[in-house]
Amino acid sequence: MTTFSAKSGWTPEAEIEFLARVEALVEERIGPMANEVGKVDEFAWDTFRLLASEGVFATAFPTRFGGSEAPMRLRVRIIESIARVCSAAASMVTGTDLSGRPIAAYAPPDLAAQIVPRLATGELQCAFALTERAAGSDVAGLTTTAHRQGDSWVLNGIKRYITRAPVADMFIVVARGNEVPGAAGLTAFLVDRNSPGLEVGPMQPKLGWYGSPIAEVFLRDVEVNDSRRLGDDGKGFTIAQDTLIRARIGHAAIAIGRAQGAIEMAAQYSTRRRTFGRSLGEHQGVQWMLADMATQLEASRCLMQACARRYDAGDPEIAVHASMAKVHATDLGMRITTDCLQLFGGNGYLKDFPLERFMRDAKLNQIGEGSSEIHKTVIGRHLVRKAANALHPCLDLSGLES
Ligand SMILES: Cc1cc2nc3c(=O)[nH]c(=O)nc-3n(C[C@H](O)[C@H](O)[C@H](O)COP(=O)(O)OP(=O)(O)OC[C@H]3O[C@@H](n4cnc5c(N)ncnc54)[C@H](O)[C@@H]3O)c2cc1C
Incomplete structure (x- = not known):
């Protein structure tokens, strides 16, 4: 049987076989759960664990961090196949990529090596916290601040509509890290959920995408070591x-x-x-x-x-x-x-x-x-x-x- 291996990469046979596995998963497991998932807006853990255990999340991550690094042409077919029956499940696949990519691509290598393999297996979850009350479309106008103090940064602000905030272990937070106005002033950080001063608000009720809840994230004097900065100071917008x-x-x-x-x-x-x-x-x-x-x-x-x-x-x-x-x-x-x-x-x-x-x-x-x-x-x-x-x-x- 042909399977993906880090050595041979995604051969055409490995792609076909993986897609067939996803298709079977959709028909036998994800599809039958989808209606129930769509009734209550709470995190669909069973769906999440299933996708993790079948190696679907791993397709987003580099092989050096335990992922299988599927090309985008394959990723879209996997996502499309799952979304045919369950948006929440498909959004877990894209959301894991969205919140994990800044770590895999921009964290210091030792930090990425600690965390990304555990994101790929679903052991850890990250959320991507960009949007604010006064900055949605106009991201460059965001006002969460990050002040440098010695080896650390102190973050203050409120993020909203943050998908999987109720269950995430950590957050990618984009904040204004220097005095430069607009996009050039933004810097990205990896912030642990249990950091003193970080609070996740109550779940925000919404119209759809049940199974993937959202909440506000409050940052009050949250201290983040500089070793958890993602990319250079001022590169937050580019990373986003x-x-x-x-x-x-x-x-x-x-x-x-x-x-x-x-x-x-x-x-x-x-x-x-x-x-x-x-x-x-x-x-x-x-x-x-x-x-x-x-x-x-x-x-x-x-x-x-x-x-x-x-x-x-x-x-x-x-x-x-x-x-x-x-x-x-x-x-x-x-x-x-x-x-x-x-x-x-x-x-x-x-x-x-x-x-x-x-x-x-x-x-x-x-x-x-x-x-x-x-x-x-x-x-x-x-x-x-x-x-x-x-x-x-x-x-x-x-x-x-x-
Ligand atoms: C369920 C859900 C999950 C989300 N998850 C996340 C997440 O995980 N992380 C995160 O950071 N964010 C998340 N978001 C935020 C999302 O990305 C923003 O809602 C989106 O970018 C729009 O921003 P806004 O809501 O502030 O709308 P606004 O920017 O206030 O825009 C309001 C309306 O005006 C229109 N508009 C704005 N400017 C212009 C213009 N120049 N020309 C024409 N029309 C314009 C917009 O198209 C929109 O229709 C989520 C949102 C929702 C609803």
């Missing part, structure tokens, strides 16, 4: 962006997987429900709806996969492509889950059927890790800047009056 690119591609994969599951359920329902003497699926209007959704979803999947390959190839414009993949997949995912629910009629609105869960979960993909509006701004700004600097000679308008 590097981490978020991966998370944004992950959001696209979750949105696509969920939309795939929604279409499959709607198509199945259309064979069972009869109106006007025929099954729903025999009405041309319903067939066209399904056809439009499936075609648009396939286009979005191609965009996401192309983006994943660009990531693996080190494309210097990957941030813009990640924004494109995310905004396209997540906006489409919202439309598809809404339309699939519509195909279920009244049943779609009931908690008995999974579509209402899918629709509630879809909304977060359009908000988290940068909202759709912000990603469109990133893409548009990039196009305008690029056009101002260099044009293909055939498209040069400089001789024309504007």
Whole structure:
């Protein structure tokens, strides 16, 4: 049997085999638990432990730290497969990456070697604490402070909407570490949950993504040794962006997987429900709806996969492509889950059927890790800047009056 090994890496056979294992896990274990997970907003420990024990979290981490370091082209297929039945489970895979990447890539090597192997096995959990009450989209405006005192830093501020804060053992905290305004003043730290002065607030009730609770994190004179700084002073924004690119591609994969599951359920329902003497699926209007959704979803999947390959190839414009993949997949995912629910009629609105869960979960993909509006701004700004600097000679308008 072909399996991944650090020596041979991810051969095509190893990729196929791992995906088949994930598929079996989805059908036999994660899928059957998903409806229960979607009923109560508390951390889905069984799902988390299962993903950890099957080596799914490890795919995010370098082999030197005990991970299996799957290429992004494989990661998106794993995430998509899981999201087809359970958003919470898929978000655990992307969330482990989001909160672990700053440690694996930017912590001093001995600190990374202590912690990352335990993140890969699910023994430890980390949360990524960037957002604040007055700084969500405008991350560079965050006001949590980090003052240097000898060998340590003293952190003060409030972070909000922090996924898995109720259960995390540690937090990546991005704070204003020097007097420089804007993004250049930000520095990232690894902060232990049991640090004196760190308090996790009560769980914040929310619309969807049950199984993956959020809370505020309060930092009052929390002392962090300089050995727990991640990257250089002033590199916090860069670290956050590097981490978020991966998370944004992950959001696209979750949105696509969920939309795939929604279409499959709607198509199945259309064979069972009869109106006007025929099954729903025999009405041309319903067939066209399904056809439009499936075609648009396939286009979005191609965009996401192309983006994943660009990531693996080190494309210097990957941030813009990640924004494109995310905004396209997540906006489409919202439309598809809404339309699939519509195909279920009244049943779609009931908690008995999974579509209402899918629709509630879809909304977060359009908000988290940068909202759709912000990603469109990133893409548009990039196009305008690029056009101002260099044009293909055939498209040069400089001789024309504007
Ligand atoms: C369930 C959940 C989990 C989360 N998990 C985490 C986490 O683990 N860690 C973390 O750090 N954060 C987390 N977040 C925060 C999330 O990333 C932010 O909510 C998101 O970036 C948007 O920020 P905001 O909520 O402050 O919205 P705002 O920035 O206040 O924006 C409000 C609205 O205005 C729009 N808008 C803002 N500026 C512009 C503009 N220039 N042009 C056009 N439209 C604009 C936005 O698109 C949005 O629709 C989570 C949020 C949720 C809801």
